[in-house]
Amino acid sequence: MSGRSPDLNTEVQPTVAESSRVLRDLERSLPVDDLMAWLIGTLPLANRDEVFKVLKVIYEAGFEIASASATAQPYKIGQELFQACPQRVTGRGAR
Amino acid sequence: MARFGMVIDTSKCIGCMDCVAACKTENDVPDGFCRDWIVTEVTGVFPDLSMEIRSERCNMCDNPPCVHCCPTGASHVSDFGKLVQINADMCIGCKACLAACPYGARYTHPDGYADKCTFCDHRLKVGQDPACVAVCPTHCMHFGDLDDPNSEVTELLNSRESKTLLPEAGTEPRVHFLTDKAKQ
Numbered sequence: 668m669s670g671r672s673p674d675l676n677t678e679v680q681p682t683v684a685e686s687s688r689v690l691r692d693l694e695r696s697l698p699v700d701d702l703m704a705w706l707i708g709t710l711p712l713a714n715r716d717e718v719f720k721v722l723k724v725i726y727e728a729g730f731e732i733a734s735a736s737a738t739a740q741p742y743k744i745g746q747e748l749f750q751a752c753p754q755r756v757t758g759r760g761a762r
Numbered sequence: 763m764a765r766f767g768m769v770i771d772t773s774k775c776i777g778c779m780d781c782v783a784a785c786k787t788e789n790d791v792p793d794g795f796c797r798d799w800i801v802t803e804v805t806g807v808f809p810d811l812s813m814e815i816r817s818e819r820c821n822m823c824d825n826p827p828c829v830h831c832c833p834t835g836a837s838h839v840s841d842f843g844k845l846v847q848i849n850a851d852m853c854i855g856c857k858a859c860l861a862a863c864p865y866g867a868r869y870t871h872p873d874g875y876a877d878k879c880t881f882c883d884h885r886l887k888v889g890q891d892p893a894c895v896a897v898c899p900t901h902c903m904h905f906g907d908l909d910d911p912n913s914e915v916t917e918l919l920n921s922r923e924s925k926t927l928l929p930e931a932g933t934e935p936r937v938h939f940l941t942d943k944a945k946q
Binding site for chain 1: 825827829830831832833834835838852854855856857858
């Protein structure tokens with residue numbers, strides 16, 4: 668299978684300040700039971716690639732993230748619908 | 763709807779790695795990575811030793827932790843054969859699935875997305891076996907619908923003792939390994 672992941676480095680560039688703001692907001696909001704729902708709510712004007720870009724920043728920031736449910740649920744970003752299992756964020760570990 | 767699985771006869775596997783080479787060729791697996799691999803396991807106490815050779819890959823688990831931990835739904839269970847697959851366009855490369863898989867079946871493709879065995883679903887869709895199964899010189903690998911009581915894989919599992927890897931992980935693997943014992 669050939670594939671291509673979204674180019675999270677060049678095509679979409681939320682500002683460093685925006686990513687930093689989201690990280691701060693997430694830390695203040697802990698625990699978060701559904702990371703994707705929280706992120707979509709935090710970035711209401713962002714498209715899917717922008718949300719995914721910030722999501723990757725969150726994963727790289729050392730938060731404690733675990734599956735909250737084995738049942739996928741629908742999410743909507745703009746006109747785009749997709750399904751994923753909700754992820755719970757409980758804390759931020761040492762980096 | 764089919765529920766595809768694999769049954770591998772460990773008493774016939776000689777570890778020739780034809781399955782590994784076929785997979786890399788068929789799926790254009792990048793250098794330094796593989797979607798299937800050979801494990802040689804020696805058990806017992808000398809001089810009563812026994813050796814098992816296994817061709818391993820993604821277990822296409824019925825309870826897949828890689829799917830449950832994927833934040834974007836890139837890892838999902840496909841309608842076709844209920845296979846655990848990856849939508850590279852949705853993968854952000856967070857590596858949560860790599861950490862969650864107890865079998866080490868995944869790797870990060872140089873293009874940034876998680877990658878693994880697909881059971882060669884592109885071949886299945888045109889009526890062919892996965893490449894590894896098709897090339898095995900000892901015919902130790904069998905592929906089919908585990909929900910079909912008349913399939914070869916179901917008949918093998920009904921007639922021979924078998925095991926799955928790390929059953930204690932609760933992942934319910936769909937790759938079964940036959941031992942050399944007949945079922946009592």
